[in-house]
Structures are given as C-alpha cells and as structure tokens.
Amino acid sequence: MALDNVTVTITAGExxxxxxxxxxxxxxxxxxxxxxxxxxxxxxxFESINVHKxxxxxxxxxxxxxxxxxxxxxxxxxxxxxxxxxxxxxxVGKTDEEIASDVPHVLELVDLSHRLYHFPNQLSGGEQQxxxxxxxxINQPELIIADEPTGNLDPINTHEIVQIxxxxxxxxxxxxxxxxxxxxxDSVGKRVITMENGKIVRDxxxxx
Amino acid sequence: xxxxxxIIKAGFISFMRGGSVSYAAVLVVTITLSVITxxxxxxxxxxxxxxxxENKVDVKIYLTKGAPEEKIMLxxxxxxxxxxxxQVSYLNAEDNLxxxxxxxxxxxxxxxxxxxxxxxxxxxxxxxxAKEISQYETIANxxxxxxxxxxxxxxxxxxxxxxxxxxVIDRLNTIISGxxxxxxxxxxxxxxxxxxxxxxxxxxxxxxxxEEIGVMRLVGASKMRVRGPFMIEGAIYGVIATIxxxxxxxxxxxxxxxxxxxxxxxxxxxxxxxxxxxxxxIILLSGIILGVISSFLAVxxxxxx
Numbered sequence: 001m002a003l004d005n006v007t008v009t010i011t012a013g014e015x016x017x018x019x020x021x022x023x024x025x026x027x028x029x030x031x032x033x034x035x036x037x038x039x040x041x042x043x044x045x046f047e048s049i050n051v052h053k054x055x056x057x058x059x060x061x062x063x064x065x066x067x068x069x070x071x072x073x074x075x076x077x078x079x080x081x082x083x084x085x086x087x088x089x090x091x092v093g094k095t096d097e098e099i100a101s102d103v104p105h106v107l108e109l110v111d112l113s114h115r116l117y118h119f120p121n122q123l124s125g126g127e128q129q130x131x132x133x134x135x136x137x138i139n140q141p142e143l144i145i146a147d148e149p150t151g152n153l154d155p156i157n158t159h160e161i162v163q164i165x166x167x168x169x170x171x172x173x174x175x176x177x178x179x180x181x182x183x184x185x186d187s188v189g190k191r192v193i194t195m196e197n198g199k200i201v202r203d204x205x206x207x208x
Numbered sequence: 209x210x211x212x213x214x215i216i217k218a219g220f221i222s223f224m225r226g227g228s229v230s231y232a233a234v235l236v237v238t239i240t241l242s243v244i245t246x247x248x249x250x251x252x253x254x255x256x257x258x259x260x261x262e263n264k265v266d267v268k269i270y271l272t273k274g275a276p277e278e279k280i281m282l283x284x285x286x287x288x289x290x291x292x293x294x295q296v297s298y299l300n301a302e303d304n305l306x307x308x309x310x311x312x313x314x315x316x317x318x319x320x321x322x323x324x325x326x327x328x329x330x331x332x333x334x335x336x337x338a339k340e341i342s343q344y345e346t347i348a349n350x351x352x353x354x355x356x357x358x359x360x361x362x363x364x365x366x367x368x369x370x371x372x373x374x375x376v377i378d379r380l381n382t383i384i385s386g387x388x389x390x391x392x393x394x395x396x397x398x399x400x401x402x403x404x405x406x407x408x409x410x411x412x413x414x415x416x417x418x419e420e421i422g423v424m425r426l427v428g429a430s431k432m433r434v435r436g437p438f439m440i441e442g443a444i445y446g447v448i449a450t451i452x453x454x455x456x457x458x459x460x461x462x463x464x465x466x467x468x469x470x471x472x473x474x475x476x477x478x479x480x481x482x483x484x485x486x487x488x489x490i491i492l493l494s495g496i497i498l499g500v501i502s503s504f505l506a507v508x509x510x511x512x513x
Contacts, residue, residue, distance in 0.1 A: 064428050074423045078225050090214055091429035135427065 002028035003039070004198040010176065012142065015169040017185045018178045020195035026178040029195070030145045033176075034066060035059055046143075064092050067136030067173075071148035073128045075120040081107065081131050082116045088135045102138060110134045110164055126157030133164055143174045150184055162187050215433065219440025229413050230445070236409040237449035237499060238456075240402035241491050245457055247395045248487060249464075249476055254391050256474040258384050262341050265377055267348065267370045269334040273301075275364035283364065284334055290350060292343035297335045304330040331366055341381045344370060403498060410445070410502035414438060414510070421510040435507045442503035446495030453491055454484075 003025045010016050018026045031037040032044050035051040044051050046062060054062060076084050085103045094102075107113055110130040120128055129149055136144055146165060150158040162184055169175045179185065185192050194202035223230050271280060280298065287296045299307070305328050312318045322329070338344050348370040370377075414421075417438075424434045457480065465477025480487070 060428060068426070074419075074426060076420050076423055078222060078417075078420065087424070087429070088427045091424070091427050091433060096210065139428075 002037075002198055003032070006198070006200055008193060008200060008203070010174065012174055013169075013172060015166065015175045015188065015190040016177070017188055017190065017192045018176065018195060019180065019182065019185050019192055021180055024195040025198040026180075026195055027147055028198075030147050030176060030178055033143075033145065034063060034068065064139060065142050067139070067141035067144045069129070069132050069136050069144065069146040069149045071151035073120070073132045073152075075128060075132060075135075077120050080117045080119055081112060081123070084120070084131060085135050085138050088138050092139050094139075106134045106138050107131075109137075109167075124157075125153050126160060129153060129157070129161055130164065133161070133168075137168055137173065141173065143176065144168060146175065146177045148179055149177070150179065150181060155183075158184060159187065211433065212436075215436030216440050218437035219444065222437055223441045223444045226413070226441070229416060230441075233409055233413050233445045234448050234452070236406050237445045237495055238452045240406045240498065241449050241453040241495050242456065243398050243402045244494055245453055245487060245491055247398060248490065249461070249480065251391060251395065252479055252483075253472045253474050253476065254387060257472065258387060260473055261380060262384065263337070265337075265341060265344070265373070265380060267336045267338075267344055267368055267373065269336065269351065269368045270331045270366040271333065272364050272366045273331065275332065279364050280332065280334070287334070287336060287347075287350075290347065292338050292340070292346050293336060294339045295335075295337040297337075298332070299335065300332045301328050301330050304333060341377060341384060344373075344377055406498055407502045407505070410442060410499065411506040414503065414506040418510050421507065425511070431511055434511060435504065438503040438507050439500045442499030442501075443496045444499070446497070446499035447492065450488070450492045450495045453495075454488060 002023075006025070006029065008029075018029065020026050028037055032039055033046065033051065035044070035054060038052055046065075049062065051059075051062060076087060079087060082103055085106060086099045089099045089102065104113065104116070107116060110133055112127060112130055112134065115123060115127060115131075120131070123131065129152075133144075133146075133149070136146075144165070149165075150161050153161065158181070165175050165177060166188065177184070177188070189206070191206075192202070192204045193200055194204075226233075269283075284296050284298055287293055308330060309319065309322070336347055338347055348368060351365065351368060421434055425431075461477045461480040464472075465475045465480075469475045
C-alpha cells in the first residue's frame with residue numbers, strides 16, 4: 001500500500017514541500033491530485049471538484065490548470081526549446097500571436113533567452129529542467145507539482161531550480177515540491193510534510 | 209483551421225528533422241511502390257501477350273464450291289449477330305488462292321503443283337473470331353444446329369476446322385486462364401508482403417517517438433494533435449516515394465522498351481508513357497494511403513495507453 005490514511009489540506013498560494021525516502025508515497029500523493037492514481041478509499045478535492053469523479057474531457061481541463069515538472073524533464077527531444085513551450089500553448093488552443101509574445105517572456109523568466117533554438121540534448125541538465133518548468137507555467141496554472149525536480153541535478157543547478165520555484169510561488173501560484181533531498185527543503189524554508197511508509201509523520205509550518 | 213495548419217507544419221518539420229529515419233521510411237515505401245509499378249507493367253505485358261495469342265486463334269468455315277453469294281452473306285450476318293462473335297471475315301476462293309501463293313512464294317514445288325491445276329483448288333472461307341477463346345465451342349455448335357438449318361445455310365458449309373483446332377484451343381484456354389490466375393495471385397502476394405514490410409517500418413519509426421507521444425499527451429494535446437503530424441509524415445513518405453519510383457522507372461522502362469519489345473511483343477516504354485497519369489495516380493494514392501494508415505495504426509497503440 002503506497003498511501004495509508006493520509007489527510008492533508010493545501011491552501012491556494014502555499015509552497016508545500018513533501019519529503020521522504022523513496023517509496024514513502026510522495027509520488028503517489030501527487031499522482032492522486034492529477035487523478036493518475038485512484039485511491040481505494042477516500043476522496044481528493046481540487047477546489048470543490050472531486051477529481052476522481054471527472055469524465056475524460058473534464059479531466060483534461062483540470063490537468064490544464066495544473067503544471068507538472070518531472071525528475072526526467074520529459075521534454076520533446078525533436079523540438080527546440082521554443083517549440084517545446086509553443087507546443088504546450090498550442091495544445092490548449094492559444095493563438096499564434098499569444099505564442100509569439102509569451103514564449104520569449106517565459107524563457108526569460110527561467111533565464112533561457114539565449115537558448116531559444118537549441119534542442120533538449122544541446123542543453124545541460126539544469127537548463128533542461130528550467131525549460132520543463134517554463135513549459136509547466138506557460139499556461140498560467142493555479143498549481144505546480146514538482147516531483148523530484150532536482151533529482152538529476154548538481155547542487156548549483158538544484159539551488160537555481162528552487163529559486164525559480166520560489167519566484168513562481170511569489171507570483172501567486174501554489175507549489176507542491178516532492179523531494180528526498182533535505183538540503184532542498186532547508187533552502188525553501190516553508191511548510192514541510194514528512195512522509196514515511198505511506199503515512200504523514202510530520203507537518204511543520206516553518207520548514208525543518 | 210489553425211489546428212490543421214499546425215499539424216501540417218509539425219508533420220513537415222518532423223520529417224525534415226527525422227534524418228535517417230525519414231530516409232529509411234521513404235526507401236521502404238519506394239520499394240513497395242516499385243513492386244506495385246512493376247506488377248502493373250507485368251500485368252500489362254501478360255494481358256497483351258495473351259490477347260495476341262488469343263487473336264491468332266480463329267475458326268474457318270470452308271464453303272462449298274459455287275455457294276451463292278447472298279447465302280454466304282446471310283450466314284455471315286447471322287454469325288455477326290451472335291453475342292460471342294467478335295468478327296467475321298469473308299474471303300472468296302480467289303482471295304484465298306492469292307493468299308496461299310503469297311505464303312508459299314518460296315516453296316517452288318507447291319507453287320508448281322498449283323500451276324499444273326487449271327482450277328482453283330481452294331474454297332471460299334468465313335473466318336470467325338470469338339470474343340473469348342472459350343466461346344468457339346458455342347459457335348461451332350451454332351453452325352451445326354437448327355438455327356443454321358432454318359436459314360438454309362448448312363448446305364453451303366463444306367466443313368469447319370474447329371474440330372481440328374479443338375485440342376489447341378482447349379489447351380490455350382487452360383494456359384491463358386491459368387496464367388491470369390497465377391499473375392493475379394503473385395500480384396496479390398507481393399503487394400501484401402510489401403505492405404506488411406512498409407507498415408512495420410513505419411511502426412518502428414513511431415516506436416522511436418513513443419516517449420514523445422506520451423509527453424505530448426501529458427502536456428494536454430488532443431489525440432488528433434498528437435496523431436496528425438505522424439499521418440502527415442506518412443503522407444510525405446508516400447509522395448516522395450512516388451516521385452522517386454516514377455523517376456526510377458523512366459530508365460528501366462526505356463531499357464525494357466529497347467531490348468525486350470520483341471520478346472514481350474509490347475513496348476513497355478511506350479506503354480509507360482501513354483499510361484503515365486493512370487500509373488502516377490495509382491502509385492500516389494497507394495503511397496499516401498499506405499503512409500497515412502500505417503501511421504494512424506502505429507500511433508494508436510501508444511495513444512490509448
């Protein structure tokens with residue numbers, strides 16, 4: 001059982017870190033918010049929506065309100081940085097004008113303005129993760145879920161990613177950050193939920 | 209509309225960036241289309257030769273000496289009315305003699321023997337050609353039957369050579385229908401084989417993009433938005449392969465036309481040029497359908513996960 005009797009409330013605008021060893025249930029918890037994993041018992045609410053009662057079409061709509069960042073980036077390898085972002089905007093039906101004006105803007109936010117026409121394999125790990133974050137935030141989601149975003153990165157890049165996530169949070173987006181790295185949690189200094197064997201063992205408001 | 213434009217653009221970009229994968233896919237589709245083109249030409253040559261052989265067969269009705277002209281014409285017109293008959297040609301005794309002399313002009317003893325005779329030993333004939341080689345029997349039966357008797361024409365028929373030719377006609381009939389059936393089976397087999405190979409190659413090119421498909425769905429792209437560019441790419445494989453195939457067959461048919469015309473009794477090059485647009489249409493359509501449907505089916509597997 002990946003999760004056992006978990007109850008947690010996250011309010012809009014919060015920055016919540018979920019920490020725990022591999023297999024503690026962090027990923028399962030985030031996947032339940034995305035309705036990727038169905039709980040055997042209990043419910044998950046996004047605002048007042050029970051996410052596991054949604055039909056396919058409404059589920060797509062819900063997922064567009066949530067941006068996701070993965071440990072392995074999941075970028076489109078045969079598209080340039082610019083096209084990766086543009087594709088996410090095309091997917092939700094933005095116009096060409098919106099794409100042309102927003103993409104350079106978001107790439108500037110993650111400090112990738114000089115890498116517009118590079119392919120993912122021409123970018124460093126840190127740059128790829130920044131690109132993935134840019135893609136996650138481009139459609140102005142209300143919630144960003146970052147599942148081990150720094151797992152493949154060195155300390156300097158890790159620090160940069162955390163700073164970007166904090167910046168996004170400052171702009172008003174709720175952030176859920178799942179990690180096994182204590183150092184990352186310490187540098188965030190916000191609410192920390194500690195998980196062990198599928199249970200929440202600690203919920204600290206001021207990050208330790 | 210923007211969606212369609214984006215899908216088409218994405219398809220082109222992905223084809224250009226595909227590199228060796230696109231190259232391999234075009235190559236395989238080209239091979240398939242070449243097989244199809246080759247089979248079209250082969251069928252043309254086969255049918256042409258079979259037609260030629262069929263046309264060499266006819267049944268000659270030898271008419272009695274001094275048969276009145278109007279009775280002969282009556283028999284001729286009644287034969288022409290038969291649905292099985294393609295053509296009836298009348299040659300009188302003098303025509304046949306001229307023809308005979310011409311054919312044996314190098315054969316002195318025969319010509320000499322002919323010169324010894326005062327009389328023309330040959331009879332007037334009606335040459336009957338059937339539409340199908342299997343129909344000669346019906347015609348022969350017609351000539352024996354009461355229909356001919358009613359017309360009063362049985363009296364002017366000396367004999368027909370159908371029963372002499374029967375064995376040859378029957379054997380030819382078997383060979384021709386066998387050759388047509390075999391040709392069709394080989395065509396079907398080769399076409400199915402090359403379609404399977406093409407389908408699997410395109411499936412492999414999409415297998416490479418398996419991860420991409422998952423990511424696109426994750427980012428919120430609709431199924432059509434994911435599938436579309438692959439289908440466009442498949443269509444591009446088809447179009448380019450068509451052009452390559454048609455260019456390849458230019459020198460090939462020219463060579464065949466120069467060296468094989470007497471063997472095939474059909475100039476393949478002329479045939480290729482005069483039927484160019486039909487062949488082009490068949491090949492282009494096959495190429496595009498093959499590419500698009502293969503892509504559609506191959507992507508479906510990863511979309512529905």
